[in-house]
Amino acid sequence: QQPVQSPQAVILREGEDAVINCSSSKALYSVHWYRQKHGEAPVFLMILLKGGEQKGHEKISASFNEKKQQSSLYLTASQLSYSGTYFCGTETRASGSRLTFGEGTQLTVNP
Amino acid sequence: NAGVTQTPKFQVLKTGQSMTLQCAQDMNHNSMYWYRQDPGMGLRLIYYSASEGTTDKGEVPNGYNVSRLNKREFSLRLESAAPSQTSVYFCASSEARRRPPLPLHFGNGTRLTVT
Numbered sequence: 001q002q003p004v005q006s007p008q009a010v011i012l013r014e015g016e017d018a019v020i021n022c023s024s025s026k027a028l029y030s031v032h033w034y035r036q037k038h039g040e041a042p043v044f045l046m047i048l049l050k051g052g053e054q055k056g057h058e059k060i061s062a063s064f065n066e067k068k069q070q071s072s073l074y075l076t077a078s079q080l081s082y083s084g085t086y087f088c089g090t091e092t093r094a095s096g097s098r099l100t101f102g103e104g105t106q107l108t109v110n111p
Numbered sequence: 112n113a114g115v116t117q118t119p120k121f122q123v124l125k126t127g128q129s130m131t132l133q134c135a136q137d138m139n140h141n142s143m144y145w146y147r148q149d150p151g152m153g154l155r156l157i158y159y160s161a162s163e164g165t166t167d168k169g170e171v172p173n174g175y176n177v178s179r180l181n182k183r184e185f186s187l188r189l190e191s192a193a194p195s196q197t198s199v200y201f202c203a204s205s206e207a208r209r210r211p212p213l214p215l216h217f218g219n220g221t222r223l224t225v226t
Contacts, residue, residue: 044214
């Protein structure tokens with residue numbers, strides 16, 4: 001079952017912050033975050049493992065709440081280069097090496 | 112380092128025609144995947160191959176077949192193309208059985224239009 005991402009779209013001005021959420025109805029082993037720019041392939045950002053671990057990538061960080069089966073991606077002091085579509089991909093014990101992706105959150109950062 | 116290479120980049124087919132999408136990776140990954148991406152629907156798994164010699168269905172396998180030719184190559188075949196198969200197709204590879212899992216590396220995609 002596909003994880004649910006929210007919001008579907010967000011528009012920011014450069015320097016503003018944003019949070020993108022990813023929720024699953026299944027017990028998760030890991031959550032992966034990818035960013036895709038228009039016309040390009042998705043690019044890996046980070047992997048979160050169960051245990052509430054928080055990771056960082058530039059000014060982008062994420063958390064994973066294992067009890068709630070939710071992950072959040074935090075974009076701080078957004079830059080123009082952050083524009084794109086963000087996808088979460090979830091892995092369960094049953095899914096093995098297969099990821100199930102959410103529908104994506106389109107982020108636009110304006111000057 | 113090429114990573115994951117997909118061919119062709121663009122393709123237009125008529126309904127009923129067949130074609131094979133090619134994918135090769137040079138990262139010595141065991142696992143390879145085929146995803147399709149449609150507007151507003153994210154990435155959906157068509158087929159995957161956990162290791163050389165094995166293939167399994169994903170979420171949307173109908174109308175497709177795959178071949179894991181060797182460790183490097185994983186092809187996707189459309190036997191009789193339909194307009195519903197108009198999409199962007201991405202091949203990916205990873206060493207997913209490692210713990211913690213390694214990320215997916217995607218190819219640049221094939222943009223397929225079926226008229």
